[in-house]
Amino acid sequence: MFTGIVQGFGTVVEKRAAGGGAVFGLEADFDLTDPQEGESIAVNGACLTARNIAGNRFLADVSPESLSRTGMGSLTVGSRVNLERALRLSDRLGGHLVSGHIDGLATVEERRTVGDFTLFIFSLDPGLTKYVIEKGSITINGVSLTVNSCEHSRFSVSIIPHTLSTTTLGDLKQGDKVNIEVDIIGKYVEKLLGGNVNAQSGKSVISSSFLAEHGFL
Structure with missing residues (x-):
């Protein structure tokens, strides 16, 4: 989980095809203090898994699905990206709850x-x-x-x-x-309201009386 508060820039230092997807090498312009192999890092908002972390550099595998739904495929060596490490439970929530799953x-x-x-x-x-x-x-x-x-x-x-x-x-x-x-x-x-649809009319059954009956009004 992330907050959408960018911590710094990253630079693409490597890009290669792998297994239908791609492997990116990225270098952060800030210290990756206490790095953990396999931790989540948001790269331009896409949640990726960091591996082979060495200093401020790490590798990230990008699946075919992520390449098709995001702009990751258009990045080249030298491209700048926004980086954010995963949210700690003790952190301030300065932005909003961000999953890192690009729509x-x-x-x-x-x-x-x-x-x-x-x-x-x-x-x-x-x-x-x-x-x-x-x-x-x-x-x-x-x-x-x-x-x-x-x-x-x-x-x-x-x-x-x-x-x-x-x-x-x-x-x-x-x-x-x-x-x-x-x-x-x-x-x-x-998703929750989608289950409250009249099977015959196809219209939502959510109404003022429904909300009152279930304690919302």
């Missing part, structure tokens, strides 16, 4: 400066937009952000100068693809 890709439609801030507008797969709500949380390349606005298949976020300079979001330009993880709570709610 899909979004495309930068527009980038513009608004005062001291940078506004990004992204287009997203329509199948994911139902999980994106105004002022809700979303993870972009591993960075926990608040949604400014959303409509149809587009949403916007406003980036503060600190986040722009300490993550790879500052490198983004129109047309770039980014990894997206929607708020996990929305997916769980959808």
Whole structure:
């Protein structure tokens, strides 16, 4: 589990095909204190298993599934990525609960400066937009952000100068693809409510009376 608060940059120092997937060699620009072989590290928001840890370098295997659902396949030697080590139970939860399981890709439609801030507008797969709500949380390349606005298949976020300079979001330009993880709570709610559908009408049986009967009102 992660928070979406990026700890530093990583650089791809090696990339090779392996077993239908790929092996990446990554170097962090911060100390991997107390590294544990097999620990989870989020790379641009994708939860990967670190192995062969030596100093600030480690290897990570990326499965065919991850290559198809994320932007990892487009990374090359020299590419910069956002890194976050897994959350400790004693840590502050500065962002929101992030699983590191990428839901899909979004495309930068527009980038513009608004005062001291940078506004990004992204287009997203329509199948994911139902999980994106105004002022809700979303993870972009591993960075926990608040949604400014959303409509149809587009949403916007406003980036503060600190986040722009300490993550790879500052490198983004129109047309770039980014990894997206929607708020996990929305997916769980959808799954739970999905079992409460009238078999004949196909409509949800959730109503004010249903909520009152079960103690929610």
